[in-house]
Amino acid sequence: MNKASGKKMGGIARAKSLTPEARKEIASNAAKVRWSNEELPVAEFAGELKLGDLTFPCAVLSDGTRVLTETDFMTGLGMYRSGALSVRRESSADGGAQMPLYLAFKNLLPYVVKHLGDVHVRPLKYKTLTGGIAHGIQASIIPKICSIWLDARKENVLGSRQKLVADRAEMLLRGLAEVGIIALVDEATGYQKERAKDALAKILEAFVAKELQPWVHTFPSEYYENLFRLRGLIFPRDSIKKPMYFGHLTNNIVYARLAPKVLEQLKRETPRDDKGRHKHQLHRKLTADIGHPKLREHLVSSITLMKISDTYEQFERLLDRVHPKYNETMALPFNDVEPDTGI
Numbered sequence: 001m002n003k004a005s006g007k008k009m010g011g012i013a014r015a016k017s018l019t020p021e022a023r024k025e026i027a028s029n030a031a032k033v034r035w036s037n038e039e040l041p042v043a044e045f046a047g048e049l050k051l052g053d054l055t056f057p058c059a060v061l062s063d064g065t066r067v068l069t070e071t072d073f074m075t076g077l078g079m080y081r082s083g084a085l086s087v088r089r090e091s092s093a094d095g096g097a098q099m100p101l102y103l104a105f106k107n108l109l110p111y112v113v114k115h116l117g118d119v120h121v122r123p124l125k126y127k128t129l130t131g132g133i134a135h136g137i138q139a140s141i142i143p144k145i146c147s148i149w150l151d152a153r154k155e156n157v158l159g160s161r162q163k164l165v166a167d168r169a170e171m172l173l174r175g176l177a178e179v180g181i182i183a184l185v186d187e188a189t190g191y192q193k194e195r196a197k198d199a200l201a202k203i204l205e206a207f208v209a210k211e212l213q214p215w216v217h218t219f220p221s222e223y224y225e226n227l228f229r230l231r232g233l234i235f236p237r238d239s240i241k242k243p244m245y246f247g248h249l250t251n252n253i254v255y256a257r258l259a260p261k262v263l264e265q266l267k268r269e270t271p272r273d274d275k276g277r278h279k280h281q282l283h284r285k286l287t288a289d290i291g292h293p294k295l296r297e298h299l300v301s302s303i304t305l306m307k308i309s310d311t312y313e314q315f316e317r318l319l320d321r322v323h324p325k326y327n328e329t330m331a332l333p334f335n336d337v338e339p340d341t342g343i
Contacts, residue, residue, distance in 0.1 A: 051175030067136030111148040146173040226306035260326040
């Protein structure tokens with residue numbers, strides 16, 4: 001057997017020097033850390049909060065808490081982990097609880113007590129999207145943290161480098177105030193709903209063409225071969241005729257999952273004949289630069305799910321997981337509106 005490395009030998013020697021009680025305590029503490037990490041909230045959404053010249057990575061956790069990462073917050077305010085910030089300080093104001101790094105200054109303590117009280121006593125730990133462990137700051141207390149620095153600056157108790165932090169805290173607080181008042185006005189006037197409509201209009205404009213596009217072969221034979229198989233039908237090699245309800249299935253499998261409200265818009269934009277049937281295939285109203293590429297991409301993925309499915313029900317479950325519908329419901333076969341066959 002290979003001899004143990006220096007580090008390993010040192011670890012073995014240290015373990016032998018410990019009493020059974022000490023080894024048990026170390027193992028117990030390690031288990032507690034692992035257990036506590038498993039119980040941590042997880043970041044489910046992540047992004048960047050941009051306010052003026054300042055940018056802060058942020059996340060929404062599995063328990064609904066909105067957070068900014070502690071290290072990025074400190075960097076954004078111009079704080080560096082050195083000297084006083086090398087370790088978390090103990091706070092005498094809250095019975096010895098750890099003080100967050102961004103407030104770990106003795107000259108800030110009176111203002112911390114004033115604005116936060118016991119809010120700050122426990123640093124918030126969470127799992128990031130990549131599985132790492134991070135310390136976070138609840139977004140709801142960011143204005144109070146800024147106020148701590150501004151009050152300390154106002155009473156002239158900050159050092160020269162700390163004053164730079166206070167200046168950035170002022171920029172951040174002003175940015176939050178501006179965004180906050182805009183959001184409140186939008187909510188009070190109902191404009192936030194209009195913003196949602198504008199966003200939807202842009203999606204539909206990108207997907208649905210104003211003019212009818214030339215016909216091109218779009219739905220591959222594989223799509224229908226697998227659809228026939230999953231529906232328990234024999235695929236007709238000498239005919240292009242398909243069951244009428246296949247159009248409804250295609251609406252559900254494809255168009256209802258491309259983008260919000262695209263299926264409804266395509267139906268409105270596609271003219272009908274005297275019998276109420278669409279004169280053209282729905283895909284001929286998709287835009288060439290966005291609509292058709294997204295359709296082809298979706299078809300490739302859907303056909304793959306078809307191939308690995310033994311039943312139509314299994315395929316639907318996979319499809320709902322991979323390509324959930326945008327608040328659409330599948331039309332029933334006896335609907336009096338002519339479905340699109342995709343041919």
